[in-house]
Amino acid sequence: MKTIAIANQKGGCGKTTTAVNLSAACAMKGYRVLVIDLDPQAHTTLAFGIKANDLKVTLYNVIVNEHTPIADIILTTNVVNLDIAPGHILLSGAEMELAIRYARESVLSEKLKTVEHNYDLCIIDCSPSLSILTINALVASNEVIIPIQTHYYAIEGLKQILDSMGIVKQRFSCNLESLRILFTFVDERTILSRDVQRQVREFFSDKVFKTVIHNCVRLAEAPSAGAPVLTYDANCKGANEYRALANEVCNHETEI
Amino acid sequence: MKTIAIANQKGGCGKTTTAVNLSAACAMKGYRVLVIDLDPQAHTTLAFGIKANDLKVTLYNVIVNEHTPIADIILTTNVVNLDIAPGHILLSGAEMELAIRYARESVLSEKLKTVEHNYDLCIIDCSPSLSILTINALVASNEVIIPIQTHYYAIEGLKQILDSMGIVKQRFSCNLESLRILFTFVDERTILSRDVQRQVREFFSDKVFKTVIHNCVRLAEAPSAGAPVLTYDANCKGANEYRALANEVCNHETEI
Ligand SMILES: Nc1ncnc2c1ncn2[C@@H]1O[C@H](COP(=O)(O)OP(=O)(O)OP(=O)(O)O)[C@@H](O)[C@H]1O
Ligand SMILES: Nc1ncnc2c1ncn2[C@@H]1O[C@H](COP(=O)(O)OP(=O)(O)OP(=O)(O)O)[C@@H](O)[C@H]1O
Numbered sequence: 001m002k003t004i005a006i007a008n009q010k011g012g013c014g015k016t017t018t019a020v021n022l023s024a025a026c027a028m029k030g031y032r033v034l035v036i037d038l039d040p041q042a043h044t045t046l047a048f049g050i051k052a053n054d055l056k057v058t059l060y061n062v063i064v065n066e067h068t069p070i071a072d073i074i075l076t077t078n079v080v081n082l083d084i085a086p087g088h089i090l091l092s093g094a095e096m097e098l099a100i101r102y103a104r105e106s107v108l109s110e111k112l113k114t115v116e117h118n119y120d121l122c123i124i125d126c127s128p129s130l131s132i133l134t135i136n137a138l139v140a141s142n143e144v145i146i147p148i149q150t151h152y153y154a155i156e157g158l159k160q161i162l163d164s165m166g167i168v169k170q171r172f173s174c175n176l177e178s179l180r181i182l183f184t185f186v187d188e189r190t191i192l193s194r195d196v197q198r199q200v201r202e203f204f205s206d207k208v209f210k211t212v213i214h215n216c217v218r219l220a221e222a223p224s225a226g227a228p229v230l231t232y233d234a235n236c237k238g239a240n241e242y243r244a245l246a247n248e249v250c251n252h253e254t255e256i
Numbered sequence: 257m258k259t260i261a262i263a264n265q266k267g268g269c270g271k272t273t274t275a276v277n278l279s280a281a282c283a284m285k286g287y288r289v290l291v292i293d294l295d296p297q298a299h300t301t302l303a304f305g306i307k308a309n310d311l312k313v314t315l316y317n318v319i320v321n322e323h324t325p326i327a328d329i330i331l332t333t334n335v336v337n338l339d340i341a342p343g344h345i346l347l348s349g350a351e352m353e354l355a356i357r358y359a360r361e362s363v364l365s366e367k368l369k370t371v372e373h374n375y376d377l378c379i380i381d382c383s384p385s386l387s388i389l390t391i392n393a394l395v396a397s398n399e400v401i402i403p404i405q406t407h408y409y410a411i412e413g414l415k416q417i418l419d420s421m422g423i424v425k426q427r428f429s430c431n432l433e434s435l436r437i438l439f440t441f442v443d444e445r446t447i448l449s450r451d452v453q454r455q456v457r458e459f460f461s462d463k464v465f466k467t468v469i470h471n472c473v474r475l476a477e478a479p480s481a482g483a484p485v486l487t488y489d490a491n492c493k494g495a496n497e498y499r500a501l502a503n504e505v506c507n508h509e510t511e512i
């Protein structure tokens with residue numbers, strides 16, 4: 001199983017939208033995919049029409065209770081080949097609950113070992129912070145996708161997530177090998193957008209996806225229908241671009 | 257001194273842009289304003305051209321060290337009548353540092369008591385989470401402004417911030433009296449935007465600002481010039497709308 005974290009402490013850069021639509025696009029290509037909602041907002045869970053408050057057990061129980069295996073909480077979604085480990089607001093208390101636990105940074109990676117033969121790909125949606133939960137996602141992953149808007153604050157934020165990845169690689173034994181940057185909310189008409197893309201591509205060259213996700217209102221509408229954009233409006237720009245992203249991700253050198 | 261927290265755990269909804277431009281607009285109206293950067297990303301600090309890493313002391317030192325008064329870190333900005341208490345990435349460790357402190361929720365409100373006679377208005381930028389720092393901001397404030405995008409996830413997120421405000425009022429002695437909702441990134445052309453505005457105004461009626469902040473690329477460009485949009489491009493749509501917001505905030509029933 002290949003595991004990809006969708007992470008960036010900058011808020012609102014398209015982490016959830018990428019986790020939902022990339023996992024759906026890869027599942028539609030035939031891969032067996034597990035999407036993990038590690039954000040207390042539980043928006044990935046909501047995007048598949050699942051209300052976290054209606055669930056008896058969620059990822060919260062798996063993280064804080066050593067005896068709850070992740071298989072106990074996994075649900076199927078309305079997309080074939082795609083399962084979900086739903087999140088819950090209680091995850092916001094996980095920081096304190098994990099504070100004194102031994103090996104607290106690798107709780108998630110240990111839990112995933114029990115299901116890694118059931119899936120080809122695992123995608124983790126993270127919250128907009130570099131908290132212990134996000135560190136767990138980085139330790140559990142082979143690759144990180146960093147969605148960024150083509151704005152000034154976004155570039156500044158890149159340094160912080162890259163520093164954190166460096167620390168995770170140094171301190172914890174993990175298989176975090178590569179990172180890739182994905183431009184989101186792109187509006188080609190603005191000079192700012194073109195400037196930021198040029199600067200980031202110059203600095204990071206082939207670590208930036210060829211695929212770019214443009215501003216597309218259907219991406220913002222789809223969650224209210226409880227479905228990824230690929231089923232909500234299969235031929236809109238957002239759907240085409242996330243399919244193109246899935247092609248890039250699935251053809252990447254690390255074997256799925 | 258009136259204290260307003262700009263808070264919403266949903267990422268990227270315009271908290272920093274509102275903190276920066278509202279505080280600048282109120283200062284330009286003649287009020288003495290202090291803006292506090294309580295977000296470890298320190299983007300409000302960056303928006304005034306200040307590099308947090310170059311500073312010897314920041315809000316981090318004030319929060320974790322009982323003997324550092326907030327006056328020790330306050331700087332003037334490039335806007336007359338506007339001072340800043342700069343943030344720093346080290347604030348992300350404050351959660352653990354405060355975990356065992358007595359009365360850890362009111363650290364900020366205690367520190368602000370020592371400068372409340374120097375300012376008419378204090379505006380606090382929060383991080384996209386309901387962490388101990390955001391709770392500190394709520395406990396220290398008289399009012400909360402909740403910026404929301406006109407998207408589906410934004411409405412779901414409102415419930416979480418309202419729940420947190422309820423808990424803060426119940427558990428801690430504080431002066432948190434009112435909340436107001438501000439629409440940001442509005443694009444009048446989309447049905448989604450009109451639908452969300454209608455739903456939220458129906459439910460929250462006069463708790464929603466009349467002023468609406470539209471999508472305006474100058475707001476995203478201004479931080480790269482280290483200045484609020486009111487000085488970067490004084491006549492653009494974003495600048496006019498933040499001036500109108502300042503008029504609504506400064507005329508609100510609670511005396512400044
Ligand atoms: N390319 C796009 N075009 C238009 N709207 C988009 C696009 N991508 C995401 N959105 C919408 O913008 C908002 C922010 O995106 P999203 O919630 O996915 O970001 P996030 O990084 O997960 O946010 P958070 O930091 O709060 O977790 C959402 O309402 C989403 O529906
Ligand atoms: N009305 C607007 N029109 C266009 N761009 C905007 C607008 N408001 C904010 N922006 C830009 O959108 C991005 C997100 O806004 P901002 O950083 O202020 O949100 P935030 O809520 O503070 O994010 P975070 O949750 O990370 O703290 C920034 O790059 C900002 O410059």
Ligand SMILES: [Mg+2]
Binds near residue numbers: 016017043126127
């Ligand atoms: Mg998200």
Ligand SMILES: [Mg+2]
Binds near residue numbers: 271273295297382383
């Ligand atoms: Mg911010």
